[in-house]
Amino acid sequence: MPIEDDEVPLNAIRVFVTIAREGSVTRAASALGTTQSSVSRYLAVLQNYLGAELMERRGRRSELTEFGRLFANTVAEPLDTVCFTAKRMCRRNRSNVNRILVRTSLSTFAYSFLIPNLQAFSAETGGVIVDVISSLSQPTSSDNFDILITRDLSMIEPAHDWEIYNEELVCVGSPNHVDGKTISIVRSMPILNITSRPDILPTWMRAMNLTSEDIKSEGARYDHNYLALPAVMTGKCLLVAPEIIVSDLVRGGVLTVIPGSRTRSGMQYRAYAVDRSDNPEIARAFCRWLARLCKKAAIPEAT
Template sequence: MPAEHNDVPLNAIRVFVTIAREGSVTRAARTLGTTQSSVSRYLSVLQDYFGTDLVERKGRRSELTEFGRLFVNTIAEPLDTVCFTAKRMRRRNQPDANRIVVRTSLSTFAYSFLIPNLQAFSTEMGGVIVDVISSLSPPTSCDDFDILITRDLSVIEPADDWEIYNETLVCVGSPNHVAGKTLSIVHSMPVLNITSRPDVLPTWLRAMNLTSKDIKSGARYDHNYLALPAVITGKCLLVAPEIIVSDLVRGGILNVIPGSRTPSGMQYRAYAVDRSGNPEIARAFCRWVARLCKKAAIPEAV
């Protein structure tokens, strides 16, 4: 047999560990940022190497075989250690050490609130560069980030964490359409639906003693950042976290409907992972974003 056929397919092993963690080829492809066909090819390479199946189909589901479970349980932790060590050594060897990576599952929060304020943190910290990445996938110890900002995820590795915001919901609309109006406007003006946060509207309706039958349902958008231009320019309403519309309200671009505030019960947290190459800067960032969020509340008189 040619020597190259005996080489251990390391890339295929990494892909297989991701399949095992994510529970499917589809989710593994999303996590790795590649196609399902590419993930399937790597899986085939590894199965050919071992001469046995690692994954088997059971109806519509894919499950690990006994051999697959044994292999992933043996290799996953050492692989994490290799990835972590390599990334840390690479970062130490880079000339630009004054840099941190912020990962978040809150894309609208990052777009409308966090990123517009980053220059202030950079200036305060003497020119620190802050990279921002967005992902809804649960983080792993192999992922390259210093800080996680999230509402619905947590880290499974040592990290310091901060409570940065207890989410408050408000109903907003364009001043041209809602100025001087009361909460009864929801009976006649369409309320937009955000499919990535299906919990928000029902939570808000309960707090307002309303039901879905009491409001006029509007268009659907995947995320709040897609809905914001619609509510700014159109005759419609949006129920959203106060923190992502606070600057727009202060600037007079949106109005809060009086009496529409209510807590959602959700909490935003920031995690500074211990493995960060810049742990002090990461912790300083978490403290800074916690202070920033506290200043974001809109005065009740608005």
């Protein structure tokens, strides 16, 4: 959109600060939930306004110019302050005092465990509405959320935190194919690969004293566990996954845990209730409820 010569392109500045933080146009587009072409257009608008190049090619990569680094470092903090203040003072965001926003980097955990249980929390708390969003980007103090649930992101602002789950891995399959079988079934049935968690299978194999020669690992590849779950429920294949995301499916008889396949991954899920929340008491109550819920999710060891 054309701008007047004296009109500061604030949206373009916000986009450029995101580029600087994320390190590339591609990652900035993902963080902003928009397209690369849109981000590139905003970059061009800002460069035209400033009369200077903000990024330059270095081989196959694009990096900030010296001017670009100086500009980003100068405007990032004031921009964060403006965004944070506006969100805190926005009357629209305060229209429903019985509403909290949960942000998580654990999409499968949210899909298979958290969201199916939210109605119970709402019932316990007199109708509190829980909104859920997912993001893999590092949170900042200007982001709008009350609670962060994560395994791999760090919280850099004041918050109360809870350890909600020490991740345990189990190997599961369809009851039609694995009932009554032992761990040796991994030699004859393919194990699905989850590209977003490449650590899971090697960690589990080490704990089981297995090598790549001991398993049939040419299973299909999926980005996330929630995409692989329908495949393992209906197909002749196995999945090594966090116990908590398959617990309800196991209890419902849809999946079976192979006896002796449980082990710790070393990963820990934590919930953070940020101090700046408009509903801090509800946010903390939610985290305490979630910690209790996760403790109840363990599947009894098969005998």
